[in-house]
Amino acid sequence: MLSRMQLELAAVAVVFVLGSLAVIGALEHEIGWASDGPQAGYFPFRLGIILIVASLVIGAQALASGARGRELVLSRESGRRMIGFFLPLVGYVAIAQVLGLYVATALYLGFVLRAMGRHGWQATAGVALGVPLASWMLFEVWFTVPLLKGPLERWLGLA
Template sequence: MVRRDAAVAAMALVFGAAAAYESSKLPFGTVHNPGPGFFPWWTSAVIVLLASILLFQALRSRSSTAREGPGRIAKVAALLVALSVYTFLLDPLGYPLCTFLLVLFMLRATDPQRWAVALSMAAITAVGSYIVFAIWLSVPLPRGPL
């Protein structure tokens, strides 16, 4: 697992650096008036940063604490199904309710949290992201029946 993490991190680092180089050829713009290279450059910079951290951790670690098995595969499959259901229910139920239900499911199914923690984190995530995107950034999100 450690070698696999290091290999994936190295590949992400190479692709992130290549993307940063290519996006630097585009006009960058400013924070208040971003150009076509602004978002790709910052995205690739974050990829390079996170890949570097993962590579450092993978090379420093001697053994893996994560275990692969049918339980982990079932959790990944459940998350894929949940994300698929989320996309289909987003328009009829709306962003806040669907996001609340998705985060609640993720916190209870993948790494079971107490109900109080799961409910509060789901509510904070749904309301907080709605405020940021719909109100602050004026992104049109499905409102649903609520």
């Protein structure tokens, strides 16, 4: 599903972009060494250059790696398992932005335990409701650390 070379190139592309961002961001400031030492952009600029150069070299090495580059780092089966884990996680975070962490946690646990873990309704409901409730007690009541809340908590007058 994913060969080592593909993953290497993807990683190198990310490093290249991050390096470029560092260089672009650094150029908003002085990047030199003045009489009071290095300026605000001095280090970010050089770090960005290092990242860009290193990414290009690693990329070239990956392209020249031959057989090792073609070996799979992610088989179709592993890939499916990973996506099966990762997509719900993305959904969890996306829902949390809108509905708050408590509701999102309940939905996420409910979905994952039922659909992926194939647990019974009772176990699923127990965990999916128990964890947000325990979090509420722990964070809101005991630690007084407010977690992200959504429309449900507002409607209940809790947020």
